[in-house]
Amino acid sequence: MSKELMWDGLKEECGVAGVIQMEDDHTAELLYFGLYALQHRGQESAGIAVNDGDKTRWHKDMGLVSEVFDNEELEKLTGHIGIGHVRYSTSGESDVENAQPLVVRYRGGTIALAHNGNLVNARLLRDRLEDAGVVFQTTIDSEVIVNLIARYSNEGIHQAIRRSMELIKGAYALVIMNEECLIGVRDPLGLRPLCIGKTEKGYVLASESSAFDVMGAELVRDVEPGEMVTITPEGIQSEFFQSLPRRAGCIFEYIYFARPDSIIDGINVYEARKNSGRVLAKECPVEADMVMAVPDSSIPVALGYAEASGIPYGEGLIKNRYIGRTFIQPTQAIRELAVKLKLSPMAANIKGKKLILIDDSIVRGTTSKRIVETLKQAGAKEVHVRVSSPPVAYSCYFGIDTPDRNQLIGAVKTVDEIRKIIHADSLHYLTPEGLVEALGKPEKNFCLACFDGNYPMELPEKAQQQNGQRVFQRLDKENQ
């Protein structure tokens, strides 16, 4: 799907998966199933690379997993080690050259790599590598990582990865393979998730544990921040290349990205969302006839809210499951119609009612505005919007495709201004404290930079300048 066709809101992350077995027992199919389960993390391109200890074969293309692979393609991918990727581009264009996994040949061997995340110093490293004569095939940050590893590969794969990790900065969950092993690496802050599963015949890696069910695997544990796990069919070897006093797991995984049936860093995503609904009900009660969600990610939140408030949960919007396959070229008018195509009001459930409408986030404000309008047109008496995250007020540089700060409504408008813009009768955002309470782990475990601007690492200079300007704009407004 082309980017213009996507919605204005928050977008997905990439998904990565890996498999290693004693022998080739449907390795490519397991990856196919795993990627299918991770499809929500990226819909632009998909790819699988499989290695039989000698040859590496791969196939990648633009489109959904089901569009990129058929039986014939999967049958060609023979081997007992494999990795896969579904992409939502964060650096470099959305085209087939930038599809992952990336496969490079070096000194008699092959390395394949799939990356979820975003580096903050990719430009600098790329310039240095290019100055040293390295040729790049793609425009993505991930190729910097694979080229660094290839460059140091005469020191052995582990030392090569260690040295590369000393140089790269940013967010990365990596699955890497060569002819001998499958390797999983997670950045020192643990910004992006990665977990290990055990199958009857070996091991698997995936961005989210929800992929394990269809891969026939059981969750063993998460790869820890700053950890490199080397997996052979016999077992897992672990080493830490860097260890920091804090973690910075992306809080948006729990709010929006991850599937509710995933467990990330010991937190059950479904329960976390339900808890945030309970906390929302406590933080800002309002009298109403029905609690409803913007499907799908907010459904557990609405259930939690209903449970805690005693107000019944009901369905007020029906989501068209096939929207991801639309290929119309949008004009603004078509976009407006497309929202209706995606979410249609259930007039019979809404008419004459005071509604509590729950969504996971407000980014530009377009979704909530359109939905409140739709519900009111369908006869809702009042619409009280409750959001299961604080205002998104700072851009993300670690892999979430948030727009520039000037387009973030939470960066430039006050809560009451936003309420008026979206035509809500009342508006409340979950407080950062409430969000952390819902997750049940200390705040120092998470990156909340999109809400408070406390980035867990230094940002590129341009980003710092942009942030500075916007903060002043907002503070000026609040002080007026």
Ligand SMILES: O=P(O)(O)OC[C@H]1O[C@H](OP(=O)(O)OP(=O)(O)O)[C@H](O)[C@@H]1O
């Ligand atoms: O304020 P906005 O800029 O509109 O962004 C916020 C919306 O973006 C996301 O939904 P999205 O429509 O991207 O996808 P979803 O169907 O997976 O929730 C998120 O769930 C919010 O609904």
Ligand SMILES: NC(=O)CC[C@H](N)C(=O)O
């Ligand atoms: N969303 C992601 O994790 C993207 C990975 C990588 N930066 C790319 O653009 O391909």
Ligand SMILES: [Mg+2]
């Ligand atoms: Mg949404």
